[in-house]
Amino acid sequence: MCRNIRTLFNFDPPATEDEIRAASLQFVRKLSGFTRPSQANTEPFERAVDEVTEAARRLLDALQTNAPARDRDVEADKARERSRQRFARPVA
Incomplete structure (x- = not known):
């Protein structure tokens, strides 16, 4: 559960509402x-997800940077390569 909330700032194209909500859901979880x-906790849980989503959107909209926007595909390729290197089996 929630091991990997991804960075959403400074990407081209910008983070979608679905990506922001998914990160918010992970955070609340x-x-x-x-x-x-549980049924008794569904309403406060969903309200928290909505509030975190709103706060995250405000944060992403307010942040500024001079760095060029990162490409999602390039960053995903880099992450896959890091994973391959990290979990590669040693050659005997």
Whole structure:
């Protein structure tokens, strides 16, 4: 659960609402300890996801940088290569 909330700032194209909501859901899951809340906790859980999504959107809209926007495909390729190197089996 929630091991990998990805960076959403400074990408071209910018993060979508779905990506921001997914990151917010992961964050609320981590804080609450629920993958899926009980019926009694569904309303506060969903409200928290909505509030975190709104705060994350405001944050991303307000951040500024002089760095060029990163390409999602290039960054994904780099991450895959790091993973391959990290988990590669040693040659005997």
